[in-house]
Amino acid sequence: MSILSLHHGDHGVHGDTPALHPVRDFIADWLEATPAAILLRPAGAFLTEWAKATPLAILFRSLHR
Template structure:
């Protein structure tokens, strides 16, 4: 399972420190403010569980052991 990891926290907006990656910080802040960020984890968890329950995944796990 892959997990999307974004930069969180204060990005130096108030002038305390300069960010080294302003484009990444902007994209991260924008994504966190969208409904997609709210839906991403539950949808990813559902799809992961669904994929693990398919007959092919069960067969691959049983052959791997």
């Protein structure tokens, strides 16, 4: 699952002209294939896990329960 998924599952949206779907799909696929997007996935996962492991996040989760 990518973080830049712009076109998956929204093909039934009303108000969009069918002629724009191929253009939007091409742009979304191109963005997902860029090196920046490829590098952002592991960096984002690392930062998410790091944030969850901070003492403040652990304290917040324990107080939230």
